[in-house]
Amino acid sequence: MKKAQNLVAIVSMLVLVCCGALLLNQKVSAAGEGKITGNVKFEGAAPHMRGIDMSKDPYCVKATSANPAHMETTLVGSSGGLENVVLYIDGWSGDATVEKNVPIFDQKNCMYVPHVLPLDVNQTFKVTTSDNTAHNIHPLPNPMVNVGWNQSQPPGAPPIEKSWKNPEAIRVQCNIHPWMQGWFVVVKGPYAVSDSSGNYTINNVPPGSYTVKAWHEPDQTQTQKVTVSAGQAATASFSFK
Amino acid sequence: MRTGLQKWMLAVGAAAFFMLPLTSRAQLTTLDIASRDNMQSHVAGHTGHVDDGKDDYHRYCEGCHGDMGDGNGEVAQWLQPPMWPKPRNFQLGVFKCRSTPTGTLPTDDDLFDAITRGFDRSAMPIWSVFTKYQLANLVAYVKHFSPRFVSEKPGTPITIPPEPEVTPERIKNGREVFNRVQCWKCHGVQGMANGPSASTLQDDLGFPIAPFNFTDGTRPKCGDTDQDIYRIFMTGLDGTPMPSFADNIKPDEAWDLVFYLRTLMKQPSKAKEIAKTLNLKPVNPNP
Numbered sequence: 001m002k003k004a005q006n007l008v009a010i011v012s013m014l015v016l017v018c019c020g021a022l023l024l025n026q027k028v029s030a031a032g033e034g035k036i037t038g039n040v041k042f043e044g045a046a047p048h049m050r051g052i053d054m055s056k057d058p059y060c061v062k063a064t065s066a067n068p069a070h071m072e073t074t075l076v077g078s079s080g081g082l083e084n085v086v087l088y089i090d091g092w093s094g095d096a097t098v099e100k101n102v103p104i105f106d107q108k109n110c111m112y113v114p115h116v117l118p119l120d121v122n123q124t125f126k127v128t129t130s131d132n133t134a135h136n137i138h139p140l141p142n143p144m145v146n147v148g149w150n151q152s153q154p155p156g157a158p159p160i161e162k163s164w165k166n167p168e169a170i171r172v173q174c175n176i177h178p179w180m181q182g183w184f185v186v187v188k189g190p191y192a193v194s195d196s197s198g199n200y201t202i203n204n205v206p207p208g209s210y211t212v213k214a215w216h217e218p219d220q221t222q223t224q225k226v227t228v229s230a231g232q233a234a235t236a237s238f239s240f241k
Numbered sequence: 242m243r244t245g246l247q248k249w250m251l252a253v254g255a256a257a258f259f260m261l262p263l264t265s266r267a268q269l270t271t272l273d274i275a276s277r278d279n280m281q282s283h284v285a286g287h288t289g290h291v292d293d294g295k296d297d298y299h300r301y302c303e304g305c306h307g308d309m310g311d312g313n314g315e316v317a318q319w320l321q322p323p324m325w326p327k328p329r330n331f332q333l334g335v336f337k338c339r340s341t342p343t344g345t346l347p348t349d350d351d352l353f354d355a356i357t358r359g360f361d362r363s364a365m366p367i368w369s370v371f372t373k374y375q376l377a378n379l380v381a382y383v384k385h386f387s388p389r390f391v392s393e394k395p396g397t398p399i400t401i402p403p404e405p406e407v408t409p410e411r412i413k414n415g416r417e418v419f420n421r422v423q424c425w426k427c428h429g430v431q432g433m434a435n436g437p438s439a440s441t442l443q444d445d446l447g448f449p450i451a452p453f454n455f456t457d458g459t460r461p462k463c464g465d466t467d468q469d470i471y472r473i474f475m476t477g478l479d480g481t482p483m484p485s486f487a488d489n490i491k492p493d494e495a496w497d498l499v500f501y502l503r504t505l506m507k508q509p510s511k512a513k514e515i516a517k518t519l520n521l522k523p524v525n526p527n528p
Contacts, residue, residue, distance in 0.1 A: 056437045057426075058527070134423035136484035140445055143333035144269075144388070148445070149344030150477050152484040154422040160488065175482030176426045178441045 032230030033204050036212055038237040040085045040198040046076035052179045059133040060110035060177065069179075072115040073217060081198020082216065082240055084116040086169075090213040090223055092189030094206060099123045102161075105172075105182070107135045107153065112172070112182030116217065118191045119184055121167060127160040129153040139172040139184060146170060146186070169215060183217055201233075214238045269332050273388070274309065280385035282377050284349040289377030291385045297375055298382045305364060306331060310386030316364070322448035326363045334389030335445065337478040338463035343485035345396025346389055352380045354464070361460040399475050401468055402492050407500045407512045409519050415501025418494050420526040422486055424474075427452040430525050432505035445480045452482075458507035465508070470499050 049070040054060035075083035099120040106113045107129040119125055127137050134154040141148050145168045151160055164170065164186040174180035185191075192200040202212075207230045214222045226234040282289035299308070305328035307314040312330035320327055329336070338355050339347040347355075353376055359367035371379065384390040405411070419425065427442065429435040432455030444450045453461055463473050475495060477485030490498060503512035504521060515521070 056441075134426055136482065138482065138484065143335050147344050147389075147393070148335070148479070150479060150482070150484040151343060152422060152477075152486045152489055154489055157489050175442055175484075176423075176438045178438070178443075 033206055034228035034230060034232045034234060035201055035203050036087070036089075036192075036205055036210070036226055036228060036236055037201040037233045038087075038199075038235050040082045040087075040194045040200065040214060040216075040237070041080050041239045042074065042076040042082040042198075043239050043241045046080075047074050049074065054110055054177070054179070057110065057133055057177060059131070063109040063131070064111075067109075069109065069111055071179075072111075075115075075196070077196045077198060079197055081194065081196065083194055083196050083198065084114070084216070085194040085198070085200070085238070085240070086116060086118045086185040086187065086191060086215045087194065087200050087202055087236075087238075088118070088187040088191040088213055088215075089189050089202070089205070090211040092187075094189055102126055104128055104159075105184070107131050107137070107174070107180070110177050110180060112180060114182075114193075116183045116185060116193060118193045119164060119186050120191065121186055121188050122163050122165065124161055124163045125184075127153070127162065129155070129157055131155065134176060135174045135180070136176055137172065138175055139170050141168055141170045169217070169219065171218075185215060205234075212236045214240075216240050268311065269309065269386075269388075271309065274332075274386055277385040277388070277391060280381050280390060282349040282352070282380035282384060284353045284377050284380055285373040287374050287377035289349075289374075289379070289381035291378075291381050294375075294378030294380075294382030297371070297379055301368070302379070310383070320364055322444070323451045326360070326444075326450070327446065327448060328364070330446075331383050331386035333480075334387030335480045337480055339396070339476050339479065340398035340472055341396025341476060342399060342487060343477040343479055346393055348395045348398060349377075349380050349384075351395075352383055353377070356380070358464055360462050362462070399472065399487065400492070401471055401475075402496070404467055405493075405496055407503075407515065409515055409521065411497045412500050412504060412512055412516055412521055414494065415497035415499070416521070416524060418490060418498045419501055420524065422489055423526075425526065427482065428455065430523050432456055432502070432523070442482045444482070450481055455502060455505040456507055467499050467503075470502055471495055474498065 052069045052071065054064060077083060103117060103125050105117050105125055105127045108131060110131060117125065129135055132155045134152060136150060136152045137160065138150040139148050145166050146164050164184060167186050167188050170184040170186065172182045172184060190202050190204050192202040194200045205228050207228050209227045211223050211225055220240060222238050224236045226236045228234045278291045280291050303314055305314040305316045306312055310331035312328040314328060317328050334346060336347045339351045341347055356368050356376055356379060359365050425436050426438045427436045434452045434454035439452050442450050442452060461470060461473060463469055463478065474486045477483050500512040503510040504516035
């Protein structure tokens with residue numbers, strides 16, 4: 001009888017301790033997440049981004065008459081910052097929590113906005129059109145990695161909701177307007193994309209040692225090792241040529 | 242001291258090593274392909290098996306589609322797009338003619354139909370020499386090249402409502418649909434494959450490709466029945482610039498578009514007769 005009581009007491013104590021530890025642990029990780037921040041620079045003179053001849057489609061010519069469109073393959077800000085670099089954690093082994101927000105990939109003035117859309121694996125995104133001309137949205141993944149598709153979006157078409165199953169930098173194009181080229185950069189785990197000054201911040205990174213990977217189109221990558229401490233910001237800056 | 246032969250072997254080895262990255266374009270190995278040799282097809286009342294399709298494939302298909310199904314057979318180099326499309330790379334599991342939505346695998350029936358139909362304006366003939374049993378085995382053989390047929394199921398075929406009676410109103414409405422979803426961007430207002438975007442079209446592998454010309458009497462690549470034409474624009478032809486319009490054309494309107502397309506085509510049809518009697522002509526949306 002006494003033995004049984006002892007056993008129950010021990011087991012319940014254990015359960016309590018475990019639950020407590022779990023709860024505490026959760027709290028610590030939620031409050032203690034750090035971030036990785038930094039700047040991406042372009043070394044040397046910024047390459048000339050040539051203008052785009054949209055004469056194929058009078059709508060596009062008119063839409064860009066005030067603000068002529070140019071290529072967006074290497075966008076360098078006034079301070080030498082490189083835009084549209086995707087930064088993420090190489091070999092992310094953390095939780096498979098998929099980003100909940102649904103980013104929008106818009107077709108506006110016969111260009112893609114944004115030019116580069118970073119995504120978590122299985123994160124839903126929306127393809128929309130603001131244009132009064134027909135587009136076809138045609139991502140070109142490696143068929144061995146992700147499954148491609150090709151859908152039309154005439155004026156007023158409803159948004160298309162999609163996601164990607166595997167990490168890959170996927171080029172997307174419009175066959176009707178061949179200058180329209182953009183990227184879905186699918187990665188695993190937290191990510192960021194550099195702004196027009198080349199600055200970025202990857203939020204919600206649990207403490208630990210990581211390799212930060214920086215991707216720039218079409219297939220340039222760089223890595224850097226960082227250590228993130230609880231609630232602190234680690235820095236990793238990159239420079240592309 | 243190295244002998245002359247050893248030096249040679251080293252040099253060749255080093256050269257081969259550095260050439261590797263040039264040749265290693267997403268290619269499957271024989272071993273990987275062989276791992277799927279239990280692939281089956283279920284079509285035309287038969288169950289097709291890889292082993293039973295092997296001999297026919299190597300005898301009739303390999304010349305263009307290649308030993309490994311990668312579309313790099315001996316003949317492939319002589320096929321120059323857009324006049325002669327390159328042979329399909331079966332390893333990628335991407336197919337033009339499907340009854341299933343864009344981004345999904347075709348059904349066994351779709352592959353069976355593709356072989357028996359042949360592809361107009363390409364080197365792919367109509368394979369009327371095969372029995373249904375042989376064809377079922379060939380379908381299994383084609384499927385076994387791609388890992389997609391293991392990891393995914395074919396898409397659900399789109400529903401095609403019964404064909405309504407063609408009327409002048411339907412043809413006129415079809416013309417509106419043609420202009421609304423802007424088929425003319427590639428196919429041209431008259432359907433003569435001379436739209437503003439026609440000249441720059443490329444397929445997924447970067448080869449030039451021409452839009453379908455409705456007016457020259459050729460057959461659409463994925464079949465020339467009314468149902469086939471309905472299917473073509475509602476599923477899209479994967480691997481080509483032709484997108485799916487399933488989200489933007491309602492099933493009833495889709496039939497109207499089929500009737501209007503018939504009026505552009507050279508082949509005789511009831512729709513064409515009506516259009517001729519009533520003088521229904523294409524309307525240029527960009528006056």
